[in-house]
Amino acid sequence: xxxxxxxxxxxxxxxxxxxxxxxxxxxxxGPRGQxxxxxxxxxxxxxxxxxxxxxxxxxxxxxxxxxxxxxxxEGEAGPYGLYITAxxxxxxxESQQQWWCITKDGEAVMTxxxxxxxxxxxxxxxxxxxxx
Numbered sequence: 376x377x378x379x380x381x382x383x384x385x386x387x388x389x390x391x392x393x394x395x396x397x398x399x400x401x402x403x404x405g406p407r408g409q410x411x412x413x414x415x416x417x418x419x420x421x422x423x424x425x426x427x428x429x430x431x432x433x434x435x436x437x438x439x440x441x442x443x444x445x446x447x448x449e450g451e452a453g454p455y456g457l458y459i460t461a462x463x464x465x466x467x468x469e470s471q472q473q474w475w476c477i478t479k480d481g482e483a484v485m486t487x488x489x490x491x492x493x494x495x496x497x498x499x500x501x502x503x504x505x506x507x
Contacts, residue, residue, distance in 0.1 A: 413495035415441060420502045421465040438477070438499060439489030448475075448488070448501070456487035462501045476504045 376384075415431045415438075435441040439457040442448040449461040459475040460467060467473035477484050477491065478500045484491050491499075 411495075413493060413497075415493055415496075416498045417442065417445075417447060418498075418500045419447065419463045419465075420500065421463060422503070427463055433493075436492060437489050438491040438493050439487070441493060442488065442501075450488070457489040459488055459501070462503070465503060467503060471505055472507050473503055473505050474507070476500075476502045478502065 412432065412434055415433065417429045417431060419427045419429065429445060429447055431441055431445045431447075433441040433444055435444060439448075439450070442459075442462075443450070443457075447462060448459050449466075450457045450459045452458070459477075462475055467475055477488060479491075480498055481500070484499075493499075
């Protein structure tokens with residue numbers, strides 16, 4: 376085997392090892408939902424002043440599942456998990472660069488809907504935004 380093939384094989388082995396370590400870290404340290412019955416509040420804002428407040432009782436551990444169970448959102452699977460396409464029957468218009476922003480107590484969440492853990496008493500907001 377030539378030296379360049381050995382180097383390429385070694386580099387590929389290192390990349391696989393790094394990916395395996397990162398996956399293990401995510402599984403061990405990633406977001407965890409709270410088991411059991413919980414109550415959430417979700418405020419949907421499709422336009423300024425058009426707030427709709429939903430109280431949700433659920434046993435789901437992640438926000439996306441709770442919102443789908445309550446039939447508040449519609450979405451599709453994307454490369455980063457559930458992509459919310461509509462909330463309260465209002466569909467984001469991609470031609471206008473509209474998208475649904477998830478916040479918790481007014482602060483942006485850094486996870487997708489189906490990887491955002493929930494706990495009893497949490498308050499989330501879904502706001503239709505324009506512009507990427």
